Every structure is written in C-alpha cells, then in structure tokens.
Amino acid sequence: MNWKAFLAMLARDAHVARRNIVALLFQTFLQPLMFVIIFGRVMVGSGYMPPAYKSLLLPGIMAICMVGTGIWAVAMPLIAEFQFTREIEDRLLAPMEISWLAVEKVVAGTLQALAAGLMVIPAAWLLLRPGVDLHVSHPFLFAGVAVLVALFSATGGLALGCSVPQNNIGLMFSLVVAPMIFFGCTYYPWSALQKFPVLQKAVLVNPLVYASEGLRATLVPQFPHLSLVAVLAALIFFNALLFTTGLRKFYGKAVS
Amino acid sequence: MLAGIRTVDLRKVYSSAPPAAAGTGGFSFVPGKAKGKGPKPPKPQIVALDGISLEIQPGEIFCLLGPNGAGKSTTVGVLTTRVRPTSGQAFIGEHDVWANQVAVKRLIGVVAQRPNLDFALTAREILAFHGAYFGLSSTERAKRAEELLERFKLKDRADQMVRGFSGGMMQRLSIARAMMHDPQVLFLDEPSAGLDPQTRLLLWEIVREYNRSGKTILLTTHNMEEADALCHRLAIIDHGRVIALGTPRELKASVPGGYLLRLRFGIQSPDLLQRLQSLSGVREVRAKDGTGADVYADRGGSLVAEVANLASAAGVELNDVHISEPSLENLFLHHTGRSLRE
Numbered sequence: 001m002n003w004k005a006f007l008a009m010l011a012r013d014a015h016v017a018r019r020n021i022v023a024l025l026f027q028t029f030l031q032p033l034m035f036v037i038i039f040g041r042v043m044v045g046s047g048y049m050p051p052a053y054k055s056l057l058l059p060g061i062m063a064i065c066m067v068g069t070g071i072w073a074v075a076m077p078l079i080a081e082f083q084f085t086r087e088i089e090d091r092l093l094a095p096m097e098i099s100w101l102a103v104e105k106v107v108a109g110t111l112q113a114l115a116a117g118l119m120v121i122p123a124a125w126l127l128l129r130p131g132v133d134l135h136v137s138h139p140f141l142f143a144g145v146a147v148l149v150a151l152f153s154a155t156g157g158l159a160l161g162c163s164v165p166q167n168n169i170g171l172m173f174s175l176v177v178a179p180m181i182f183f184g185c186t187y188y189p190w191s192a193l194q195k196f197p198v199l200q201k202a203v204l205v206n207p208l209v210y211a212s213e214g215l216r217a218t219l220v221p222q223f224p225h226l227s228l229v230a231v232l233a234a235l236i237f238f239n240a241l242l243f244t245t246g247l248r249k250f251y252g253k254a255v256s
Numbered sequence: 257m258l259a260g261i262r263t264v265d266l267r268k269v270y271s272s273a274p275p276a277a278a279g280t281g282g283f284s285f286v287p288g289k290a291k292g293k294g295p296k297p298p299k300p301q302i303v304a305l306d307g308i309s310l311e312i313q314p315g316e317i318f319c320l321l322g323p324n325g326a327g328k329s330t331t332v333g334v335l336t337t338r339v340r341p342t343s344g345q346a347f348i349g350e351h352d353v354w355a356n357q358v359a360v361k362r363l364i365g366v367v368a369q370r371p372n373l374d375f376a377l378t379a380r381e382i383l384a385f386h387g388a389y390f391g392l393s394s395t396e397r398a399k400r401a402e403e404l405l406e407r408f409k410l411k412d413r414a415d416q417m418v419r420g421f422s423g424g425m426m427q428r429l430s431i432a433r434a435m436m437h438d439p440q441v442l443f444l445d446e447p448s449a450g451l452d453p454q455t456r457l458l459l460w461e462i463v464r465e466y467n468r469s470g471k472t473i474l475l476t477t478h479n480m481e482e483a484d485a486l487c488h489r490l491a492i493i494d495h496g497r498v499i500a501l502g503t504p505r506e507l508k509a510s511v512p513g514g515y516l517l518r519l520r521f522g523i524q525s526p527d528l529l530q531r532l533q534s535l536s537g538v539r540e541v542r543a544k545d546g547t548g549a550d551v552y553a554d555r556g557g558s559l560v561a562e563v564a565n566l567a568s569a570a571g572v573e574l575n576d577v578h579i580s581e582p583s584l585e586n587l588f589l590h591h592t593g594r595s596l597r598e
Contacts, residue, residue: 002358010386015385016376086372090433093336095361119489158348256270256339 002083002126005096005106008178012091017073022187028116032061033123039187040128056122056223059215060114064118064150067184067208070113070166071177078161079169082099082253092254093146099146102158102250109154110147117146134219141228142218148235149211155239156207162253164189191224202230207238258314258470259349259363259440261335266344268305268330268496277378303349304330306496307339312474312489313348314440317467319487320476321584325339325595327496328476330371332445335474336366350439362390365439369476371426373418379429380405380414385437390437407462424455427437435466444475448482460486480584492588499591509589512539513554515579516586519563519598520548522573531566535559547575552590556581 017024041055043049081088091101125132136142167217183203185193190213193200203209213233216223302435312318318330318576333339335358346353348360380401387397388429405411407468408428409432418426427447434442444463448456461468465484467473477483483490492507500507521528524547532551533541537559540552553559556579567574580586589595 002391005389008385011388012374012377012385015381019376056286060399085369085375086370087376089338089366089368089372090374092338093361093364094575095358095364095391096389097358098337143495255337256333 002096003092003102005094006100009091009094009101010108013104013176015110017112023247027072028065031051032065032120033127035082036061036124036127040124044131046126050204051131052132052133052223053066055220057187058134058218060188060212060220061115061124062120062215062219063160063184063208063212064069064181064186065116066113066149067114067145067153067156067180067211068177073112073156074109075161075164076174077168078105078158079166079252082162082164088254098246098254099251102247103252106151106154106158106246109157113150113153114146117150131149133222135221136219137221139182140216142215143166145214145218145231145235146240147229149214149234151239152207152211152242154237158250159242162246162249166202167215170175178231180206180208189213190226191223207234207242210234210238230243246254257349257440258472258590259406260314260316260472260473261310261312261318261441262333263310263331264345266331266334266346267304267307267342268334268339269342269406270304271299272300275488277322279350279425298503304496307344308493308496308498310491310498310501312472314472315467315470316542317463317473317475317486319483319490320474320493321478321480321490321588322476322493323478326493329445330496331493332474332476334368336364336443337361362437363440364443365434365437365441366433367427367430367445367447369425369449370530371430373419373426373429373433375419378415378417379410382418382429383433386436392437398456400436400438404422404435408424408432409458410477423450424452428453428455428459431462439471441474443471444473446476446478448464448477448479456482466580479587484584490584492584492591494588494592500587504584508584511528511590512552513537514586515553515556515559515581516589517549517551517553517556517559517563518544518575518576518578518580519574521567522570522575523547524549525570528567528570530571531570532563535562535566552586 036057037047040054044051044053072205088165091096160172160176185203190200190209210226210231213226214228214235217225217228217231229246308327308331309391313531320331323330324475330339334397337347337353337360340354348363351359352362353360371554374385376384381400383404384397394401405414408431410429410432411426412423413421418429421429427450431444431447451459463473475486483542487504489503490507491498498508524543529541529543529549532549537555538551538553542550544550558578560577563577564574585595
C-alpha cells in the first residue's frame with residue numbers, strides 16, 4: 001500500500017475543501033439551521049410545540065447535517081469526475097491500487113461529515129438556548145456512534161456516486177435523499193410512529209433511522225430511543241453493505 | 257532503467273458501451289436497461305481489439321496510426337491499466353500490466369485524448385499534487401513544476417484555475433503533468449488534436465527532446481504528417497488489427513509506385529481500366545464505385561495528360577483528378593481501400 005499517494009490525495013481533497021469553505025459552510029448548515037430556528041425557536045416559542053422538542057430535535061438535525069455532508073462530499077465529485085470532467089483519471093493513474101482511491105474518498109467524506117456534525121452541536125445550542133438538555137454520560141459511546149454515522153454517510157455517497165448517472169442527480173435527491181430524511185426519524189423519535197405500525201416497521205430499512213436514534217440515545221437519552229445494540233449492529237451492517245457495493249461499482253467505473 | 261512495450265495477441269470485446277472514464281474514445285452515456293417481458297435480446301458485441309501484437313523497443317518513438325474507432329485508444333487503455341483485455345498480455349518493461357499494475361503505473365505517464373485536468377486546482381497545484389501522488393518531495397515538486405511551466409509556456413497563468421484555460425493550454429498542461437514524475441514510457445493519445453500549428457511544433461520539439469533522454473514514447477494519431485515527422489516506427493491499425501508495421505520510409509516504399517491518382521470519369525469501363533494499366537509507370541489500377549479509379553504509379557503530374565488523352569480517345573469524360581505524392585495516407589488507402597479521413 002502506497003501511503004504517500006494516499007495521503008497526497010487526502011491533502012488534495014482537504015485543499016479543495018479549504019478553497020471552497022464558504023460555499024461548503026452554507027451548503028451544510030443553512031438549511032438545518034433554518035429548521036432549528038423555525039421548529040426550535042418559532043414553533044416552541046409560540047407554544048405549538050412543547051419546550052422539550054428543542055432537545056429532541058438536536059440529534060436529528062445533527063444526523064441530517066452529517067449524512068447530507070458525507071453524501072454530498074463523496075457522491076457529487078464522483079458523479080462529475082467519472083462522467084463529465086474525468087478529472088479523477090490522474091488519481092486513477094497514481095501508483096496505488098485503484099480501490100484505495102475509493103477508500104480515500106470515504107475517509108475524506110467521513111472526516112467532513114464528522115466536522116459538520118460536531119459543529120452543529122454548538123451552533124444549535126447557541127440558537128436554541130435556554131432549554132436544551134444534553135446528557136452525554138458515555139462520551140466514547142457517543143464518539144463511536146458519531147464515527148459510524150459519518151462513515152455511513154460517506155459509504156452511502158460512494159455507492160450513490162458510482163450508481164447515479166449525471167443526468168439523474170436531481171432524481172437522486174428527490175427519490176433517495178429526501179425520503180431518507182423524512183422517514184429517517186430525524187424530526188421525531190422512532191417511538192412516535194407507534195400509531196402507524198406498518199410505517200414503523202417499514203422505516204427500519206432506512207439507515208438514517210439508526211443514525212438519528214443512535215445520536216438521540218447518546219446525546220439525549222431521556223427521550224425514548226431504539227436500543228443501542230440494535231443501532232450499532234444496524235449501522236455496522238449498512239456500512240459494510242454500502243462500502244462493498246460502492247467499491248465494486250467504483251472499480252467497474254474505473255476499469256472497463 | 258529503460259522500458260519498452262510489448263503486447264501479445266491483445267483482444268478486447270465490449271458487450272456494452274465502455275464506461276466514460278475508461279478513456280476509450282468519448283462515450284459519455286449510460287445505456288438504458290432493457291425492460292419488458294420475454295427473452296432479452298443478446299447484447300451487441302463490439303470487437304475493439306482483434307489480436308494486437310506489438311514489440312516497441314526502449315527509447316523508440318512509436319506511433320499508432322488509424323481512423324477513429326480503429327482501436328488506438330483501447331490499446332493505450334490496456335497498456336495504461338484502464339481497460340482490461342478480454343485475452344492476451346501486455347507488458348511495460350518487464351512488468352505484466354495486469355498482474356503488476358502499481359509497478360507499471362510508476363513507469364508510465366499518460367496524456368488522455370480528452371482533457372482530464374483537475375478543475376478544482378490551479379495549473380501549478382495540478383503539477384504539484386501529481387508529483388505528490390508519485391512521492392516527490394515538496395522541493396522537488398516545486399522545482400520540477402516551475403521548469404515544466406516554463407518549458408510549456410504556461411508560467412504567466414501558473415496560479416490561475418485551469419477552468420478558464422483554452423484547449424491548447426489544457427493540452428500543454430496535460431503533457432506537462434504526464435512528464436512531472438519523469439516516466440520511462442510516455443503515452444500520448446491524439447496529442448495534437450485541436451492544437452494550432454505553432455503549438456503542434458512546440459509539442460513535437462518537446463516529444464523529441466524527451467525521447468533523446470532514452471524515454472519510450474507511444475503516440476496515437478490520425479494525422480499522417482505527424483506520424484511521418486515524429487515516429488521512428490509506426491503501426492497502421494484498422495478494425496482492431498495491425499495492418500502494416502515499419503518505419504515511415506519502409507511503409508511508404510511498400511505502396512506500389514508511391515504516387516496515387518484518384519480519377520473520376522463520366523462512366524468507367526473494364527476496357528478503360530486496362531488501358532490505364534498499360535500506361536508507362538502505372539503499377540496498379542483499382543476500380544471504384546462505377547465512375548472512379550485509383551491509379552498507383554511511380555510518377556504523378558506527368559501522367560495526367562496521358563490519362564486525359566486516353567479518356568478522350570475512349571469517348572469518356574474525365575471529371576476529376578486528384579494527385580497525392582508518396583504518403584502514409586496513400587499507404588492507408590492501399591491497405592484498407594478507405595481514406596483515413598473517411
């Protein structure tokens with residue numbers, strides 16, 4: 001394994017991210033923070049939502065931010081670079097096994113998703129305070145869940161980025177990403193679906209459910225949430241599935 | 257360490273359109289999936305390479321010449337780890353390309369047919385990051401990037417994003433990037449397509465200079481002049497097969513006579529063709545589409561008057577005459593019956 005080439009590619013991605021930092025920040029945070037303002041402040045402040053909703057909302061917003069960032073950071077460049085600009089070719093010709101380039105993309109996406117997730121906590125706390133009750137009693141467990149969620153976003157980005165043709169990017173967001181967010185227990189806990197038993201079972205195929213519930217279980221355990229064992233097992237399963245699928249598709253795109 | 261190139265009976269059959277990034281000549285669509293009931297129709301098979309065997313010596317400038325779709329880019333794709341051959345073997349130096357990809361990638365530099373520069377970076381950064389992928393230290397990277405920017409006349413735009421570069425500038429930067437890690441074997445896929453004459457001459461000069469240090473260069477082109485001016489040896493490729501191989505001089509000498517007169521009559525007859533054949537200096541006459549004839553001869557212009565006399569004596573109108581001097585174009589035509597530009 002050629003670590004020099006691998007690290008040089010990570011440095012390249014970091015360099016590009018740094019150059020586009022303003023656009024990246026807007027893209028990552030604007031929509032979730034507007035949501036925080038409307039649901040966390042306006043709806044709660046005017047009495048339509050109970051004050052406790054602030055704390056319930058925060059892990060869900062964090063999950064949306066992380067998953068959105070990871071998918072965007074990995075999938076969008078892959079779609080463009082393989083199909084339109086072909087700029088990935090230079091890195092495919094670097095003296096390193098081709099599959100490691102996919103691993104590098106996943107590592108870069110995971111790091112970006114983690115950064116986004118960790119920045120949401122103080123930002124949302126500032127916007128929502130007072131009244132946000134965070135109880136991180138097991139910081140290592142929280143860190144583990146956060147890493148798995150970030151990894152899921154990046155492996156999801158790899159699988160999507162190598163499957164979606166360029167002319168269907170819009171469809172990818174409306175058919176995959178949007179339903180995933182709305183049925184991903186981000187704005188409500190999984191237990192809130194109790195009155196809709198079919199839907200409650202159906203959403204379990206959505207990996208974002210485990211991301212939101214996992215963050216809820218480690219940040220605000222006072223609310224009902226899925227068991228952490230189920231969350232960790234599901235996240236590991238989805239990560240493995242998406243990574244192997246993504247890797248296979250990546251190789252298929254890189255070599256004809 | 258000098259490295260040559262060897263291929264043994266390479267075949268490549270596509271059962272669907274090659275993916276866009278495989279660098280195999282410009283497909284950029286994703287084929288739709290067949291839907292509906294009943295047995296699926298068999299996938300169309302495209303034979304891109306049909307048994308290519310080549311032996312290119314270290315330090316040689318070798319050219320693959322052929323029309324679009326002949327298999328030139330696919331051959332380059334196989335040799336540069338981007339296209340997996342259906343059968344056969346490819347070697348760079350002593351390394352089997354598909355058994356030892358990483359070692360091969362260290363030895364080669366590739367300029368693809370279409371620009372594939374990193375649009376998120378400036379020209380200098382493109383060179384520097386490329387150097388970093390190949391393990392160059394930061395001082396080496398900076399020094400070498402500076403030299404190449406100077407050499408390729410890109411210094412005044414070195415710190416600008418490449419998005420706004422002209423086609424010629426992108427092409428020059430692509431070649432500079434391929435040379436950044438000082439590869440033993442340089443692949444140039446249609447390097448002068450879209451370049452102005454001045455830049456083309458600069459490119460030729462740079463290629464010759466790079467070759468003088470013992471580097472092997474494989475370039476593809478459908479430009480006869482380029483192949484003639486630049487290559488030590490060349491292979492003419494058509495429909496995935498090598499149809500002629502040798503030095504430009506040998507190949508041109510293999511065309512009967514060397515000169516080609518393409519004639520068009522009002523109507524052409526076997527009798528007329530026979531009379532053409534009997535003119536002095538005519539080596540070969542080929543009928544074409546009922547009204548045309550290709551005459552291979554060892555003289556050009558001086559034959560025209562005799563051809564015209566012969567036509568008027570036979571009561572046939574001579575509508576058009578085109579004379580080509582000995583060239584690789586004639587050679588291609590002689591071997592395939594088609595012009596390179598068709």
